[in-house]
Amino acid sequence: MKKAISLIICAVMVFCAMGPAISAFADGSCNCGFSPVIYVGPLGCTSIVRDAGTENEQQLWKIDTKFLLSNLNAVLPRISRGILFHNTDLLGDALVEFVNACFGDLALDSEGRSKANVTTPQLNVPEGSRHGPDSDYYFDYDFRLDPYEHAERLHEFIGRVKALTGHNSVKLKCSSMGGVVLSAYLDKYGYDGIDVIICRCCPLLGTAVAGEAFCGKIELNSTSLTRYGEDAIPFLETGFADDFIEGTLYALLDTLKGAGVIDGLCVLGDRLIKDVGDRVFEEALIPVFGTLPGIWSFVPEEYFDEAVSFMKLPEEGGLHDKVYAYRNAMANIQSNLRAAKDDGVKVCIICGYNVQRTPLVTLWKSTSDGTVDTKYASLGATCSNVKEPLDDSYLASLENREYLSPDNMIDASTCALPECTWFVRDWLHCNGNAGIDELFSLVMTSDEVSVKSFDKFPQFLEADDDADMIYPVTASPDALTRLKERPSYLNFIRYIFSLIKRIFQSGN
Numbered sequence: 001m002k003k004a005i006s007l008i009i010c011a012v013m014v015f016c017a018m019g020p021a022i023s024a025f026a027d028g029s030c031n032c033g034f035s036p037v038i039y040v041g042p043l044g045c046t047s048i049v050r051d052a053g054t055e056n057e058q059q060l061w062k063i064d065t066k067f068l069l070s071n072l073n074a075v076l077p078r079i080s081r082g083i084l085f086h087n088t089d090l091l092g093d094a095l096v097e098f099v100n101a102c103f104g105d106l107a108l109d110s111e112g113r114s115k116a117n118v119t120t121p122q123l124n125v126p127e128g129s130r131h132g133p134d135s136d137y138y139f140d141y142d143f144r145l146d147p148y149e150h151a152e153r154l155h156e157f158i159g160r161v162k163a164l165t166g167h168n169s170v171k172l173k174c175s176s177m178g179g180v181v182l183s184a185y186l187d188k189y190g191y192d193g194i195d196v197i198i199c200r201c202c203p204l205l206g207t208a209v210a211g212e213a214f215c216g217k218i219e220l221n222s223t224s225l226t227r228y229g230e231d232a233i234p235f236l237e238t239g240f241a242d243d244f245i246e247g248t249l250y251a252l253l254d255t256l257k258g259a260g261v262i263d264g265l266c267v268l269g270d271r272l273i274k275d276v277g278d279r280v281f282e283e284a285l286i287p288v289f290g291t292l293p294g295i296w297s298f299v300p301e302e303y304f305d306e307a308v309s310f311m312k313l314p315e316e317g318g319l320h321d322k323v324y325a326y327r328n329a330m331a332n333i334q335s336n337l338r339a340a341k342d343d344g345v346k347v348c349i350i351c352g353y354n355v356q357r358t359p360l361v362t363l364w365k366s367t368s369d370g371t372v373d374t375k376y377a378s379l380g381a382t383c384s385n386v387k388e389p390l391d392d393s394y395l396a397s398l399e400n401r402e403y404l405s406p407d408n409m410i411d412a413s414t415c416a417l418p419e420c421t422w423f424v425r426d427w428l429h430c431n432g433n434a435g436i437d438e439l440f441s442l443v444m445t446s447d448e449v450s451v452k453s454f455d456k457f458p459q460f461l462e463a464d465d466d467a468d469m470i471y472p473v474t475a476s477p478d479a480l481t482r483l484k485e486r487p488s489y490l491n492f493i494r495y496i497f498s499l500i501k502r503i504f505q506s507g508n
């Protein structure tokens with residue numbers, strides 16, 4: 001009898017130790033009701049390493065600070081002499097040498113293949129069967145390569161995750177460049193076996209910063225530089241007296257702008273670009289970044305032809321074919337997502353707006369999350385310039401205001417999927433936010449997913465980084481209202497500077 005009892009206890013213990021398998025049927029399928037999540041990471045989701053495993057091992061991406069500084073040290077005296085004595089040859093040589101020393105080995109060959117000694121040794125393979133709302137499988141990739149190569153790997157990855165978990169479908173949560181991988185995937189394999197698609201800040205139709213850079217349009221502008229700094233300040237995590245440091249930095253930036261220091265820096269920068277920009281493009285940027293199909297995937301359609309010529313893309317060969325192949329994925333993403341949605345896949349596209357974008361491009365007024373333009377991430381929203389409402393004439397001509405943001409900055413009716421595209425004002429590119437995570441949980445667990453499905457999360461939201469939350473957008477915020485709603489030192493400083501600006505403007 002004792003033997004029988006201990007056998008039963010043993011059997012129970014073994015069964016319990018199997019964990020998630022408890023919810024499995026005898027045929028290995030899982031009945032937990034929550035298909036596994038695959039997180040398709042952003043650019044730089046895995047390290048790119050030269051001579052991995054040898055004593056010369058060097059991480060090339062993300063570039064390691066020591067490596068960057070040692071390369072900079074080697075050229076700094078020549079850069080200083082070049083600037084000081086206005087010796088453009090010396091300066092050009094030094095800058096070209098610096099860019100090539102840091103990034104040269106990232107370049108791909110004419111077939112779009114990496115150098116044999118430059119690899120991604122830490123790529124994930126799915127392991128274990130643990131899945132659920134708080135657990136995902138991380139798909140990473142070498143951002144330089146052809147997105148269709150990642151799509152093939154993702155296809156195998158999905159198959160493996162299904163086998164491990166006993167589910168016949170998965171959820172794809174794509175962050176930033178993850179949307180490029182998704183675009184190639186949907187174009188090649190369709191949406192079979194996918195039940196949820198989330199696109200977080202994805203450059204689905206590209207980003208202007210890549211389009212303009214690949215056409216050689218670089219411009220420094222003091223307003224955009226100052227605003228870029230100001231918009232990034234609330235996201236600083238200094239770990240100590242955050243609010244005070246943020247407020248002080250904001251005041252400092254605005255003061256420097258007012259005193260003309262930032263304009264002076266821009267003049268210097270513009271002179272530098274004029275003097276040596278062509279050479280740095282010709283001898284360093286084009287030979288490196290022009291060979292990366294991954295970076296080409298960020299070029300919006302309207303820049304593409306000019307970029308092909310400016311970046312001297314070869315007229316044939318593997319690299320040429322790979323760069324051109326992705327144009328199909330980008331051209332088809334709207335119809336591919338629409339088809340998936342119409343067939344019952346739950347889709348959530350979410351993007352930031354009203355953040356000052358990278359201050360190096362001529363299109364600096366394009367509203368964005370700081371990196372990806374809202375119009376490209378949202379698949380076609382009509383957007384105002386950053387920090388401004390849409391034109392009065394546009395607003396007056398709008399017959400249907402169902403998809404117009406309460407601050408009059410975004411008209412989502414022109415999006416490919418207006419009913420499942422969310423917008424978050426003042427949300428910096430891919431910044432973590434508990435409110436947005438809560439929205440994702442709802443998207444993953446609800447039967448109906450649209451901008452009308454969740455009272456707490458309507459189409460237009462506003463990010464509050466300090467509270468780590470998002471709120472429905474009400475109207476355009478003035479500094480005093482923001483201070484009253486969320487009293488903080490940073491908002492107090494913002495209010496004071498808005499007053500100073502108003503007095504200054506009325507005096508002019």
Ligand SMILES: [Zn+2]
Binds near residue numbers: 033
């Ligand atoms: Zn399950």
